[in-house]
Amino acid sequence: MSDDSLPSTADAPADTRASARTAAVIPAAGRGVRLGPGAPKALRALNGTPMLIHAVRALAASRAVSLVVVVAPPDGAAEVKSLLDAHALPERTDFLVVPGGDTRQESVKLGLDALPPEYDIVLVHDAARPLVPVDTVDAVIEAVRDGAAAVVPALPLADTVKEVEPAAVPGDPEPVVATPDRARLRAVQTPQGFDRATLVRAHETVTEDVTDDASMVERLGPAVVVVPGHEEAFKVTRPLDLVLAEAVLARRRLNDGF
Numbered sequence: 001m002s003d004d005s006l007p008s009t010a011d012a013p014a015d016t017r018a019s020a021r022t023a024a025v026i027p028a029a030g031r032g033v034r035l036g037p038g039a040p041k042a043l044r045a046l047n048g049t050p051m052l053i054h055a056v057r058a059l060a061a062s063r064a065v066s067l068v069v070v071v072a073p074p075d076g077a078a079e080v081k082s083l084l085d086a087h088a089l090p091e092r093t094d095f096l097v098v099p100g101g102d103t104r105q106e107s108v109k110l111g112l113d114a115l116p117p118e119y120d121i122v123l124v125h126d127a128a129r130p131l132v133p134v135d136t137v138d139a140v141i142e143a144v145r146d147g148a149a150a151v152v153p154a155l156p157l158a159d160t161v162k163e164v165e166p167a168a169v170p171g172d173p174e175p176v177v178a179t180p181d182r183a184r185l186r187a188v189q190t191p192q193g194f195d196r197a198t199l200v201r202a203h204e205t206v207t208e209d210v211t212d213d214a215s216m217v218e219r220l221g222p223a224v225v226v227v228p229g230h231e232e233a234f235k236v237t238r239p240l241d242l243v244l245a246e247a248v249l250a251r252r253r254l255n256d257g258f
């Protein structure tokens, strides 16, 4: 089946959407430059387990997700396959590994290209958000099943935000241009959920460099909706985020009683 002929979940009757199969694409091919020198970010350990494995488990924890496609660092597909084989993962879930590209957009596209035809709902989830709770994953899937073409989990901002004229020399003072109304702003997380045909069309059509998949759908036209995100779905970007992630894992272990 060509991508153009893929059924659109957004146009489908509600009972079809409710039974649509869901796959997750996990882009994990980034270097993690902002985290500092070391292995590719997704392969670095959190409490002894690679970040990617935490992220895969987080998505596979949803009973609705029956396939996870991991987009590995370009020369790391064999290593990622071995990691998936070496860690306990739900048996009800299938796994595929494909090599990634130079940008997140390219990596997601390569993951989409590998999806078998029977999946009509697609989640895209950063390996760098390893601790997303399953309730957030399920809320995104439910909103797509309810008819949204694109769904993003997001949180209100904790800080006031300024728009500035970026400095030509990093570190120089930057003139403030505006202070947007914070009440209308949201900080966007993943997994982002999509009707597959809509996401495929967005990746085939939009050529601008964007930082998330929902922005591509926005450029195309279909409405993108926001559902509540979760504090623990934060992205591991800088070294302090590793400290926070390990603290969250330690708290979970205490709460679980082991």
Ligand SMILES: Nc1ccn([C@@H]2O[C@H](COP(=O)(O)OP(=O)(O)OP(=O)(O)O)[C@@H](O)[C@H]2O)c(=O)n1
Pocket (backbone or CB within 6 Å): 026, 027, 028, 029, 030, 031, 032, 033, 034, 035, 041, 042, 071, 100, 101, 102, 103, 104, 105, 107, 108, 125, 126, 127, 128, 129, 235, 236, 237
């Ligand atoms: N060429 C790329 C770049 C990024 N990603 C993935 O996209 C997610 C979000 O990206 P980000 O946190 O910005 O990761 P990096 O690009 O690795 O970070 P940095 O910009 O600090 O290098 C990560 O799971 C990352 O592995 C990817 O699959 N392929």
Ligand SMILES: C[C@](O)(CO)[C@H](O)COP(=O)(O)O
Pocket (backbone or CB within 6 Å): 104, 126, 188, 189, 190, 211, 212, 213, 235, 237
């Ligand atoms: C999709 C995303 O998680 C949105 O917050 C994205 O990965 C952000 O990447 P960034 O380049 O670090 O903003």
